[in-house]
Amino acid sequence: MLSTFASRALGTERWTYRLLNQNTSSISNQNQTTIAWSRRWKAAFIGGAILVIVLAWIGLAALARALRIKYVSLDRYQDLCVSSYSTYGHGPVFHTPPNRRAVVTTLYSDGYAIGVAVLGHSAKAANISARLLLPYFEHKVSPKALCIARAVGWEPMPIPRIPPPKGEDAVHWRYKDQYTKLSIWKLDEMGVDSAVYLDADTMVRSNFDELFDSPFNFAAIPDVWGGRRGFSVDFNAGVLAFRPSTAVFGERHAKKLEIATYPIVEAEQAFLNLYFGPTALRLPYIYNANLAIKRRNPALWKRITDEMRVVHYTLVKPFVSNLGKPADALLSPEELDEAVTIVEGQYGGLFKEEVGWWKEEYEMMMMVHGHTIEQCYSS
Numbered sequence: 001m002l003s004t005f006a007s008r009a010l011g012t013e014r015w016t017y018r019l020l021n022q023n024t025s026s027i028s029n030q031n032q033t034t035i036a037w038s039r040r041w042k043a044a045f046i047g048g049a050i051l052v053i054v055l056a057w058i059g060l061a062a063l064a065r066a067l068r069i070k071y072v073s074l075d076r077y078q079d080l081c082v083s084s085y086s087t088y089g090h091g092p093v094f095h096t097p098p099n100r101r102a103v104v105t106t107l108y109s110d111g112y113a114i115g116v117a118v119l120g121h122s123a124k125a126a127n128i129s130a131r132l133l134l135p136y137f138e139h140k141v142s143p144k145a146l147c148i149a150r151a152v153g154w155e156p157m158p159i160p161r162i163p164p165p166k167g168e169d170a171v172h173w174r175y176k177d178q179y180t181k182l183s184i185w186k187l188d189e190m191g192v193d194s195a196v197y198l199d200a201d202t203m204v205r206s207n208f209d210e211l212f213d214s215p216f217n218f219a220a221i222p223d224v225w226g227g228r229r230g231f232s233v234d235f236n237a238g239v240l241a242f243r244p245s246t247a248v249f250g251e252r253h254a255k256k257l258e259i260a261t262y263p264i265v266e267a268e269q270a271f272l273n274l275y276f277g278p279t280a281l282r283l284p285y286i287y288n289a290n291l292a293i294k295r296r297n298p299a300l301w302k303r304i305t306d307e308m309r310v311v312h313y314t315l316v317k318p319f320v321s322n323l324g325k326p327a328d329a330l331l332s333p334e335e336l337d338e339a340v341t342i343v344e345g346q347y348g349g350l351f352k353e354e355v356g357w358w359k360e361e362y363e364m365m366m367m368v369h370g371h372t373i374e375q376c377y378s379s
């Protein structure tokens with residue numbers, strides 16, 4: 001079948017036909033059979049050769065893919081060099097007064113409101129000496145959610161959304177809003193000299209005031225993935241210690257966001273890795289204790305537990321409903337209780353202790369602010 005097809009495709013049949021045509025009158029039956037057989041052999045041979053070529057081609061392509069250099073953010077960094085921003089200055093340590101420091105997180109929907117409230121409460125409980133600033137989406141966050149955030153000390157401030165630069169569909173659905181995080185560089189306009197950004201799914205375990213006096217303009221913590229990727233040199237964008245600069249925001253935004261090449265599905269985190277590349281100061285895991293560390297290396301997790309400043313609920317989120325309610329809905333205290341119980345059992349109960357930390361912090365928050373928060377719910 002294949003060889004007949006191949007011989008037709010190559011026009012070999014026509015060649016054979018011409019040969020027969022020349023000798024029609026003198027050819028015997030015996031010869032005709034021989035010619036028919038040699039035709040089949042030729043076709044089979046050519047078909048086989050094509051098959052070998054195709055397989056070799058596929059094999060070589062796979063080999064080339066395997067040997068190809070895998071580009072990481074540091075390879076692409078040189079195009080976007082921002083070395084002038086990397087250090088704040090040298091000499092005696094410059095102390096930023098508490099009213100010019102900020103802890104900042106973002107609230108894009110009601111679904112994270114309780115998470116943000118517990119985060120804010122945990123920062124206060126750890127005596128972080130800074131303002132708590134909460135940029136949020138005006139048309140997506142309800143007055144109830146803002147009321148709860150205010151109750152623990154957040155200062156909400158509406159901000160416009162920054163859409164993904166190469167279209168909504170280019171980005172993983174969970175990261176569609178994440179480019180808006182880049183606006184936090186404009187906080188100098190709010191009188192902030194030094195800031196620590198924390199993802200809404202983090203919680204403060206102990207004081208990290210030292211970060212506000214870092215002599216470097218940008219610091220972050222190397223990323224960890226639960227699966228095959230494991231420990232990475234790229235940083236995780238969930239905890240960032242930085243000096244806001246509208247100038248840096250403007251330059252980066254105007255010129256670089258559109259033209260930069262990076263794994264676009266990973267959104268702002270990949271872009272920030274590209275942009276700050278090797279100049280980012282790498283901080284120890286205690287500043288962004290990603291649950292993925294526990295999954296990859298439980299012994300390391302155990303070693304850093306006592307020193308942890310910030311825990312990052314990456315693989316499980318205690319406040320996210322798994323009860324069929326939309327992910328952007330505000331959970332009632334009862335629904336939250338139920339959600340926490342479910343989350344404790346995820347990953348075979350691997351994170352039961354860490355979810356317990358969150359639950360404890362939530363209960364402390366309700367002890368102090370429960371009355372105000374209840375009023376928010378019924379407002």
Ligand SMILES: *[C@@H]1O[C@H](CO)[C@@H](O)[C@H](O)[C@H]1NC(C)=O
Pocket residue numbers: 125126127
């Ligand atoms: C925070 O400060 C208060 C009052 O100074 C103190 O009682 C409390 O122990 C401090 N908490 C921590 C975690 O340092």
